[in-house]
Amino acid sequence: MLQVPFIRDNKETVITGLAKRNFDAKDIVEEVITLDDSRRSLQTKLDNTLAESNVLSKEIGNLYKTGKAAEANQLKEKVSALKEDSKTLSDDLSAAADKLQSLLYQLPNVPHSSVPAGKSEEDNEEIFNEGSIPELYDGAQPHWELAKKYDIIDFELGNKIAGAGFPVYKGKGARLQRALIAYFLDKNTDAGYTEYQLPHLVNEASCYGTGQLPDKEGQMYHDSRDNLYLIPTAEVPGTNVFRDVLLNESELPIGITGYTPCFRREAGSYGAHVRGLNRLHQFDKVEIIRVEHPDNSYKAFDGMIEHVKDILRELKLPFRILRLCGGDTGFPAAMTYDFELFSTAQDRWLEISSVSNFETYQANRLKLRFKNSEGKNELAHTLNGSSLALPRVLAGILENYQTEKGIEIPEALIPYTGFSIID
Template identity: 65%
Template sequence: MLQVNYIRENREKVLERLSVRNFKQPELVDEIINIDEERRQLQTSLDNLSALANSAAKQIGDLMRNGKKEEVEVLKVQTGSNKEQHKNLSDQLSAAEIKLQNLIVQLPNLPYHLVNTGSTAEENETVYEHGEPAVLPENALPHWELTAKYDIIDFELGTKITGAGFPVYKGKGAKLQRALINFFLDHATENGYREMQVPHLVNEASGFGTGQLPDKECQMYHSGIDNLYLIPTAEVPVTNLYRDVILKQEDLPIKNTAYTPCFRREAGSYGAHVRGLNRLHQFDKVEIVQVVHPDTSYHVLEEMSAYVQSLLKELGLHYRVLRLCGGDMGFTAAMTYDMEVWSAAQKRWLEVSSVSNFETYQSNRLKLRFKGASGKTQFAHTLNGSALALPRIVASILENNQTDKGIKIPEALVKYTGFEYID
């Protein structure tokens, strides 16, 4: 959430950065500034009235001690009128604050200066590409046919049990899942991330804190009886560990990692681009989250991007890194790198990770602050990244490593799987 003071003092810059996102409601900025001005005037009037009430109370005490009862009665009549006015002003101030809050949460984060203007994925900027596409045999199959051939993932059985987008992993397919989770967690902890186990359901305050609510409410599974939400990513509970917390500067950076299943109600469409593992409603992911000093957050973003890339290199995957344009970036992000791996069988890029810097957008919602050397508190910066999401990694491993002997397991995973081939 953007800070009201910043919007008021930097109106033109806010409008300019929102235009990079192709934001369709720039008039909200002036509405926010006007409501904030009204709120501040009401607060000033209320403060003045409170000062008058305090002064009157002191005068009444002095008059009572001097036996001036008639003057006391006059002042009491005045203060009674002031109390009614105080209540009216308080009600108006509360209404203005609610309206201001409802408006400001509709503004997305402001893109960082390196983020280019654009509205679609086609306008994202490729900043790096690693490796070469796998050379496959002529009879190469897409992963949804490979999983049936080797009986390792059953999409129809998942549909029977739950619905589309909830696959069942079997035998070596299940072991490959577990191997990847352990591989990702081990590498994260070796790189200084503290492993956490967190709840898979969160309350509204947690969803609001990281920006899923109210923006992505329709994309989350909701338990109405308990008013809890199934998490779309471990980012939500892990970042909320620090909601309403004031850290010490020496505590930073904080680095956490967590494995969780993820649940997303995203509307699906038909076709190969969403077939099989390409888009699921339930999937496994290892997440990395950092809370850092504002001065270091973009250096940390580059480090996190490099770390995710190191995992892709170890798995022997051909990948590229995109810096997302303003219109393709998530609502809460200031800058995002997407990592995509090349599927040689599908002949298309598959997104497997997003690494984002949210600057103070989440920490303002979370009231996540730290106390600097001067003793003054300020908002920390938060970052997170997928390291990694499993479905499309599994799809890429299956498709890019298919041979006449079966599917060859990347060397880095063999000690986790206990087998070299799926056959």
Template identity: 75%
Template sequence: MLQLQTIREQKESIVSALKKRNIDGQALLDKVLELDGKRRAAQTQLDTVLAESNQLSKEIGVLYKTGKAQEANALKERSSALKEESKTLGEDLNAHAEALQQVLYQIPNVPHPSVVAGSSEEDNEVVLSEGKVPQLGSKALPHWELAKKYDIIDFELGVKIAGAGFPVYKGKGARLQRALIAYFLDRNTAAGYTEIQVPHLVNEASGFGTGQLPDKEGQMYHVTADDLYLIPTAEVPVTNLFRDVMLNEADFPIRYTGYTPCFRREAGSYGAHVRGLNRLHQFDKVEIVRVEHPDRSYEALDGMVAHVKEILRELGLPYRILRLCGGDLGFTAALTYDFEVFSTSQDRWLEVSSVSNFETYQANRLKLRFKDKEGKRHLAHTLNGSALALPRVLAGILENCQTENGIKIPEALVPYCGFEMID
């Protein structure tokens, strides 16, 4: 959430920056300033009334003590009127504050200066492409056919149990899933991230804290009886560990990693591009989350990108890195790099990770602050990334590593899964 002071001081530059997202922010920012003016005016009036009421209470007390009950009773009538007035002003203040908050929730983060304008993923910038795309020949199969051939993933059984988008992993497929999770966690902890296990359901406050609510409410599974949400990513519970927290400057950097299943409704998703593991309602992901000093957050982002890059190199998968344009940038992100693995059999790129810097946007919602050495308070910066999302990594392994004799497991994963081939 953008800071009110920033909007007051930098309104025109924010309007200009939001155009990169194809958003005309003028009306929203004008509404913010209008509601902020009303809120501040109501607060001033309320403070004035409360001050007069407090002064009257003192005078009434003195009058009673000095035997001037008649004068005291006269003042009590004014005091009662002030109490009613303060109640009305308090209700007005809360109404203006709530209306202001709802408008602020509608404004996305301001893109970083390096983000280019664009309307869709077609306008994203390719900043790096590495790895050799294997020549598989005409007999190469897409991963959903390989899964059936080697009996490692059963999509139809998942439909029977829950519906489309809930695959059942079997045998070596299940072991490979477990191997990927352990491998990603080990690589992350070796890089200095502390492993953590978090709840898979969160409350509404957590959803608002990281920006999934109200922006992505329709994409989240809602447990209505308990008013809880199934997490779309570990980013939500891990980052919310720091909601309403005051840190010290010496606490940075803070680095966490965690594995969770992820749940996304993906309403309206259909067609060939979502077949197999390409898009699921439930999938596994290992996440990395950082809380950083504002002066060092972009250095941290570069480090996260380099870390994910090294993991994909070890897996031997052809990949590329994209810097997202304004039109494809997530609601809460200031800058995002997407990693995509090439699917040889499908002849298309599959996203396997997004690494983002949110700057102060989430921290402002979370009230996540730190004290500097002089004791001044500042908002921290939050970052997160997938390291990595399993379904499309698995799809990339199955398709790119297929041979006439079976699927050759990347060397880095062999110690984790205990076999070299799926045959």
């Protein structure tokens, strides 16, 4: 969430920056400033009213002590009126604060200056490309056909049990899935991230804290009875570990990693591009999350990019990195890089990771602060990235490693799978 002082001091920068997202912020920004002026005025009146009431209350006591009961009773009536005024002012102040908060929730984060303007994924910029696209044998198949051929993923069974988008992994398919999770976690912990096992349902405050609410309300599964949400990503519970936390500067940076299933309604997703593992309602993902000093967050961002690169290099998968344009950058992010791997069998790029710097946007919602060297409380920066989302990585491995004899397993994964080929 953007800070009100930042909006007041940088009004044109906010409006111009959000225009990169094709978001017209002018009216909301003006309303935020006007409402904040009203809130400040109400606060001043309330403070003055309470101060006057306190002074008169002390004077009443002195009057009673000196036998001036009549004068004291007159002042009591005035204090009573002041208390009514203060209650009205307090209610008005609370209403203004709630309305201001609601407006701030409508404003996405201001993109970093290097983020290009654009409307959709077609305007994203490719900034890196590595790896050779393998030449497959004649008759090579997409992963959904391979899954059926080798009986490792059953999409029809998942459809019977839950519905489309809930595959069942079987035999070597399940073992490969488990191997990827363990491999990703080991890579992350070796890089200094602390592993967490996190809840798969979160409360409303957690969703607001990371920016899923109100922006993504229709895309999450919601249990209305307990008002809990199935997590769309481990980013939500993982980042909320630090909600309402005041850290010491010496505790920074903090890095955590965790594996969770993820749940997304993905309403309106149809067509060939969502076949098989390409888009699911339930999928597994390993996440990395960082809490950083503002001075170091973009260096940390670069480090996260290199970390994901190293994983893909070990898996020997061809990949590219895109810098997302303003129109394709997520609501709470200041900058996002997407990783995509090339699926030779599908002849298309598949997104497998997003790495984002949220700067202070999430921290302001979370009230995540640290005490700086001057002893003042300062908002931290939060970052997160997938390392990695499993479905499309698995699809890429099945498709790019297929041979006429079977599907070979990347060398880095063999110690985790216990087998070198699916045949």
